[in-house]
Amino acid sequence: MDELELIFENATRSAIFTNREVLRPDYIPDQLPHRGNEIRKVAMVMATALQGVRPSNLFIYGLTGTGKTAVAKYVLKRLSAKAERSVKRVKWIYINTRIENTSYRVLAHIAEGLGLKIPFTGLSTSEVYRRIINRLNSDSVILILVLDEIDFMVRKEGDEILYRLSRVNEDLSSSKVTIVGITNDIRFIESLDPRVKSSLGEEELVFPPYNASQLEDILSERAKLAFRPGALGDGVIPLCAALAAREHGDARRALDLLRVAGEVAEREGADVVSEDHVHRAYNELERDRAVEVISTxxxxxxxxxxxxxxxxxxxxxxxxxxxxxxxxxxxxxxxxxxxxxxxxxxxxxxxxxxxxxxxxxxxxxxxxxxxxxxxxxxxxxxxxxxxxxxxxxx
Ligand SMILES: Nc1ncnc2c1ncn2[C@@H]1O[C@H](COP(=O)(O)OP(=O)(O)O)[C@@H](O)[C@H]1O
Ligand SMILES: [Mg+2]
Known part of the structure; x- marks a missing residue:
């Protein structure tokens, strides 16, 4: 093999990972350990959609990394798979308002989810809203609208759009809309207009933080898919879990820690991830986080x-x-x-x-x-x- 071929070949093969993508935050695993109760509750509220009855609006809150986004997507994916095999039409649209961060973009995203073509700018929000209503009225569907990190949008633009969306069923005849609101900010719901609050909070669900042993289970499941057999030293998972639990039981941080520890090990050509790699990963992540906080x-x-x-x-x-x-x-x-x-x-x-x-x-x-x-x-x-x-x- 020539030298370049060797470099490229080594780059495609990792001594540590088999699939590092499963450690990324947007990956949704098939199993969500320690979220059985939350999954059941979301499923029970949403299940009426299968009978053609509009599910109650649901408000989910809890600290970051407690599985809110993962659970909501997991249940709604399963629900829409089930609906495909029944006669009732159920559709769900997921919007993260930290990313789609204006009322216009939120509405445009909903419209696009319904198959409408919306220009990037140029229409008024009322016009986009009108087109959404027309589309829904020409159809008969139960639309479940997931508005994730909803506090971002409200902080930026006020709760006008939430008020409007919470009243959308008054403009609809054949279709119905349910809103699932999610926030990491526990005090957020108190800051809402009482009318919006009571409408969005028809059902509420709080996600508690994970403890260290729950985080260990979550990491172990994920590690089986992500790492080569034997690539993790004994203390690695417990250490990642303990460090993440010391803050507030954030599964995202625990997974980041495990991924970066693997990357640190890989960078120095080690075959096995050690506790020392975890400590270094921890410092690296702290550094990144501090830089981000400081910049804002x-x-x-x-x-x-x-x-x-x-x-x-x-x-x-x-x-x-x-x-x-x-x-x-x-x-x-x-x-x-x-x-x-x-x-x-x-x-x-x-x-x-x-x-x-x-x-x-x-x-x-x-x-x-x-x-x-x-x-x-x-x-x-x-x-x-x-x-x-x-x-x-x-
Ligand atoms: N019970 C769980 N089992 C497996 N992975 C989980 C679990 N809870 C959270 N995760 C993972 O942790 C990360 C953060 O979860 P997420 O749902 O985004 O948290 P939140 O929305 O509450 O901030 C994601 O990668 C998610 O897949
Ligand atoms: Mg989330």
Whole structure:
């Protein structure tokens, strides 16, 4: 074999994975361990569609990675397969409103799901809505509309479109629409207009987080499909499960951790994934996550974070010291500083995001103050901040 052939051949064959795609977040496995109750509940609510009766609207909430999207898609796929063999017509359309993030795009997506051709722009939302109604009225179908990560759309555009969709049956004669709303934001439903809330929440279902042993089961099932036999060291799955459970039992993070650990092992030419690879994967993912969170911070939060991380290595600064340095920096940047009170709030926000650790210490007769400790490697934070065009100038 010539040298290039050898390089290409090695690239197509992995010592670690047989199929890494099954570890990706959009893969829906045939089995969803520890979600039996949730699957049954969704199925029971939706099953009336098979009798031609509109299922109640359903509102699903729970933290990220608790299987909400997977369960909804899993049940609706099975339901529509069953419906194909019965006389009743059932159709479902899945929309993630974090991706289809305007009312227009949501409606256009629904219209396209019904077989209509909609231009990318140019029509008003009312016109798209009218075409959807016409199409549904010329047909007799039960349409199940899954609106995933619904809080994104409402935060951006308000709940007008949800209000409209929750009333859509008033405009329909032969067809019926059911809405399945999904959100990771548990407080979201409280922020809705009470009329929308009561309509969407005809049925509600909360997904609890997984514990470490449940995550182990989920990972083990998936690992059988993803890895070569013997490619996983003994402690790898329990460690991934434990690390993911330490936060809030997020199956997506557990699967990411396992996948990246495999990739780290592969990159260094190892045949077996070790616990050390998991720890390195963990750091890599933390780094990516921090960079992402930092990039979306408002400018003054970035400046406060910058002030804190620039002084890492010295004694940890107090809130007051950070404020002094923050003001200096603003002055040099030609920016109006925000108040000390606001900086104090920003610090609490940064603490909540896990970007700093604000610890209260008691300084005797000087009273209590907060000192600010780094939680992430300094160079990671500083280089993420330097992506900001403003900050990079100083
Ligand atoms: N019970 C489970 N069994 C197998 N895989 C699961 C289970 N729950 C979640 N997953 C997987 O974890 C990832 C995240 O799940 P997802 O349904 O997207 O979570 P959510 O929508 O609640 O944020 C997906 O890859 C999904 O396939
Ligand atoms: Mg989801």
């Amino acid at each position: 911070l408002p400018l003054h939060s970035k400046i406060v974070l910058y002030t804190i991380y620039r002084s890492v290595g010295d004694t940890p600064p107090t809130t007051g010291e950070v404020y002094v340095k923050y003001r200096e920096l603003c002055q040099r940047m030609g920016l109006e500083p925000v108040t000390q009170r606001r900086v104090s709030d920003i610090i609490s926000e940064l603490d909540m995001l896990g970007l700093v650790n604000a610890t209260i210490i008691n300084r005797g007769r000087y009273g209590k103050t907060r000192i600010l400790l780094p939680t992430i490697q300094r160079d990671v934070v500083l280089s993420a901040l330097e992506n900001d065009p403003y900050i990079s100038m100083f």
